[in-house]
Amino acid sequence: MDSDDPANRSKSAMMSAHERWPIILTGAINDLHRSVGDATGEDRCREGKTIIGALGALKYELQHNRRMIPLDDDDDNDEPAIAASKQELQQRGYPAWYDAPWLFAECYLYRRMSTLFAKSQHWQDYEVFAPQKLASFQSAQPAVVELAIRDQDQEHRQLAAVDTRADNDEGMRRSPGQAEKLLLLGIATVSNDGQGSFCTPEAVDQVGYGHPPLSERELGAVRFLFGRWNRLR
Structure with missing residues (x-):
């Protein structure tokens, strides 16, 4: 895994993929779990738990080197960069996490996380980090x-x-x-x-x-x- 060549699995890039990214997701899950515990309203709590489950599934995908899936958002009309990312993901054939360029994979990770909150009804303003x-x-x-x-x-x-x-x-x-x-x-x-x-x-x-x-x-x-x-x- 490397920012230029997926076949060149540099030490720092692989450490990020195997160690840092799961830690980032675990921290997000734990923080959101506490926020859900403090939340008021049954619908907000239920939706928060759904997002926690989705973050857990994302972590599983990453750690088991699953193939990347299409980005599920509707922002590409307003953000050309997102449309370009979707196109690049498709052109790369939806690679497995550890086979993708490091920088692309990290941006994809954050976009997947952001989309979970952006598409929610009660957690759109939540700052996960x-x-x-x-x-x-x-x-x-x-x-x-x-x-x-x-x-x-x-x-x-x-x-x-x-x-x-x-x-x-x-x-x-x-x-x-x-x-x-x-x-x-x-x-x-x-x-x-x-x-x-x-x-x-x-x-x-x-x-x-x-x-x-x-x-x-x-x-x-x-x-x-x-x-x-x-x-x-």
Whole structure:
């Protein structure tokens, strides 16, 4: 399995197929199972369990190297890339998972997962990777707090050096440094829609991963950084 030649089964590609993809699906199944347990409404719960079953079937297909099946969605009129993917899948003769190019197979995996929710009635807005992405962001709490404090301190020093309101406004529009850019990119990456909808300062302050609760100064700095994110997005 390789991004260019299916016959060249590179180590990294095969590790993704055999190890990483099943882990991704297992995490999605577990997170959705918890969400179904917290859901209200019989229809929503029933449909959620159906999606869990479909994700389990997808995992079985992958692990047993079954042939890929046609994508079951109606989005190709609005998304030319999806229509192209369907055409490529057909041209390749619906290969088995481990015989397909790695990148194509990974995109196909995510599309299959996305379609299950997109075609549902009660789970269309569910972000299947939200819990995993948020957990990863929270696990990086020390780095988030350190960069937030650094960014706030630098801003305060610059504001102290200006005299006029115009200069002050310009200071507030200071472009973040390289480290801050990386952190702001991380905020966007873990956000549900790229707008920071579930990634919040309060989420950074969640107790866990061995991190103590944030002090008032630390939480204030994190809120300051998120304010910068809101101005820049």
